[in-house]
Amino acid sequence: MPRILRLAAAQMGPNQRADSRESILARMIALLEEAAGKGAKLVVFPELAFTTFFPRWLIEGEELDQYYEAAMPNPQVQPLFDRARELGVGFYVGYAERTADGKRFNSAITTGPDGSIVGKYRKVHLPGSVEPRVGDRFQQLEKRYFEYGDLGFPAFRGPAEWGAPVMGMLVCNDRRWPEAWRVYGLQGVELMVMGYNSAAYDPNGGTTENEAIRTFHSTLAAQSNAYMNATWAVSVAKAGNEDGSGLIGGSVIVDPNGVVVAQAQTLGDEVLVADCDLDQVRQGKEKMFNFAAHRRPEHYRRITEQVGAEPPA
């Protein structure tokens, strides 16, 4: 029986700091309804979808606390969960998580068609710095505001209604790290879902990157890692001018050949839909990337035994 899953990428335009949570949620519900109207069974939203990308500022105390969700769902986001369950549509969404014992993570969940949470992920590859850079208008303070994800890269089985795909989640910067994809690949992943907020300039203070090259990088990372792990991938932006700081768009749905089958054309709210034949992963998994036949881990030890680069003398 063919396993065809209709997927949607729900790219979001900017969430301004002054926007109410209600207005943002209303946009997300509108995107969900549009995707469901087009027949999608799973809708992928961006990283930190409910708020502005607050790590661009140094913020403290109560002002900072308001950006975190103390439970998922919670009353502020419940209408999205309710509408999704009514429509029988699952979703991936990224959010700032604060645990009962006060830990903070850059997290994502995936829900099934019945509204239950079927997968949970905490971002491992936090970019940026703990301390703000002096003199810069915008910061990248994820290392200050979040702890490193402590769940690893946990693949899970999607619902039977979707064809029970092996699924994996990433958040933003994770998508540039082939180690993250490979750990999912080694769990037989068939569908990767991820959201991002990527600056249209180098948020680390470099001067050689612009919006065009950073959008190219984002697409390249999704295409190549989908190909090299023989998986479908959905990579979704929050885009546009958010509180005076540019975010790239370029949301994509990519097939297991690394071919882009749908790509956002705007920097605003935009729904992409594609029918994904999950069995298309078999060519890669059984031939070129038959890991059991071809991998040679005895030569990969540096990957786990060292952190930074160690150049020859």
Place this chain on the structure above:
Amino acid sequence: MPRILRLAAAQMGPNQRADSRESILARMIALLEEAAGKGAKLVVFPELAFTTFFPRWLIEGEELDQYYEAAMPNPQVQPLFDRARELGVGFYVGYAERTADGKRFNSAITTGPDGSIVGKYRKVHLPGSVEPRVGDRFQQLEKRYFEYGDLGFPAFRGPAEWGAPVMGMLVCNDRRWPEAWRVYGLQGVELMVMGYNSAAYDPNGGTTENEAIRTFHSTLAAQSNAYMNATWAVSVAKAGNEDGSGLIGGSVIVDPNGVVVAQAQTLGDEVLVADCDLDQVRQGKEKMFNFAAHRRPEHYRRITEQVGAEPPA
């Protein structure tokens, strides 16, 4: 002082089984001279550059032995070494190696401007099978004809005349494996050189791949792994109709952003040249891919602890 190295990719058209070694070497020397005439200091030839891609057939005994080099250099290839030394040009070349104790590898060397061998590599990711597939016109018998490379992924310093770049070599199928690139990345690689012979159809017997998608895969692997390891990369084909079997072209020189700066337009002998600013790697190595700051090896353990995929229940 800027470190600008002018590189050449010396794509080769097919080497027919009936071609003499002398005629093949004459073509390689012509490509070397063309590259040197354009100012290149390092010329990258393909995998198994001195012969046809013999693993496409089941061959035994003396007929098979003739494809291997018992020493490097040796009298059959000495004119290439001599001409390169005269021109002050180094080169990468792939060849079938037979050691004094009878081991066989799919190997590559890099020579410096004085003709000395400065780097040696033996292909780790051997594709194909040990036993021929019944009924297929062409085989992929690398696992029969070669042992797995036993040198790992040994980065080395190129000559001072080239700016002393940290270099790494791969051979063909290796370029599709992010583990191989990352092990070099973890040695601070600045310039990756590799040759390939990639069939224009799926040599593993799949039916969904054609020349266009396989050329796309080849380019995508070079671009993305160059980007994710912040390195220059030169990836060079033996191309065209070789003994009735198609080989893709698509040789490329790729910058550390993953951008193709030169690409072959033919399936024949063709020289590509580009000026590579080796310090362009610094943006990636110091910012996005600052490994020491951002990698989390505690979550990568599957990469070295398992070989094949292990899907969730």
